[in-house]
Amino acid sequence: FFTPAGVGTQVADGGLPWRYDAEGSVAVASPRKEVREYDGAEYVLEESITTDFALVRAARGDSHGNLVFDKSARNFNPLAAMAGRVTIAEVEELLEPGELAPDTIHLPGVFVQWVLPLTTAEATDKRIEKTTVRAAHTGMTGGDN
Incomplete structure (x- = not known):
């Protein structure tokens, strides 16, 4: 899809680090993205993730x-x-x-x-769903405690 987000930035121009080598230098950088103009405004092509x-x-x-x-x-x-x-x-x-x-x-x-x-x-085993409840704190002042 084409989006105005990223027009005129390094996102569109390319060169953002994708992978570093063992020395910490950029081994793979992002490529330049296609930019098109629609109704006088520029848009960057964002490709789908597969x-x-x-x-x-x-x-x-x-x-x-x-x-x-x-x-x-x-x-x-x-x-x-x-x-x-x-x-x-x-x-x-x-x-x-x-x-x-x-x-x-x-x-x-x-x-x-x-x-x-x-x-x-x-x-029924949904390990990612955890109910956590803490004891009510007493002795607080102010608010709706």
Whole structure:
């Protein structure tokens, strides 16, 4: 996509360090990006990111790879899945093809190469989600304590 962000900067001109050598010198620098003018304004071409693998976790999915995400998992999982050359989806609830209503699908199966159904124990084990609660602090003054 073309964006006005970065026009006239080293982002567009190239030369930003991508990799350093053992001595700390720049071994690989960013290339110059294409700049075009639309309606009198300049825009820089930002190319998409492609990854070798994408790993996503869906609340529901079918064996064809159609996926439904819960809550905030819908924010970036579909985009991450679309960026992968090979996408592997962990599915908490595996359904038969046709059981998902087409309007509820957040990511079509064309972007998913592997579907891994989780066991009940695996589906409920969400180690990244940690509930932390601290004891109420007493004796404070001011505010709504």
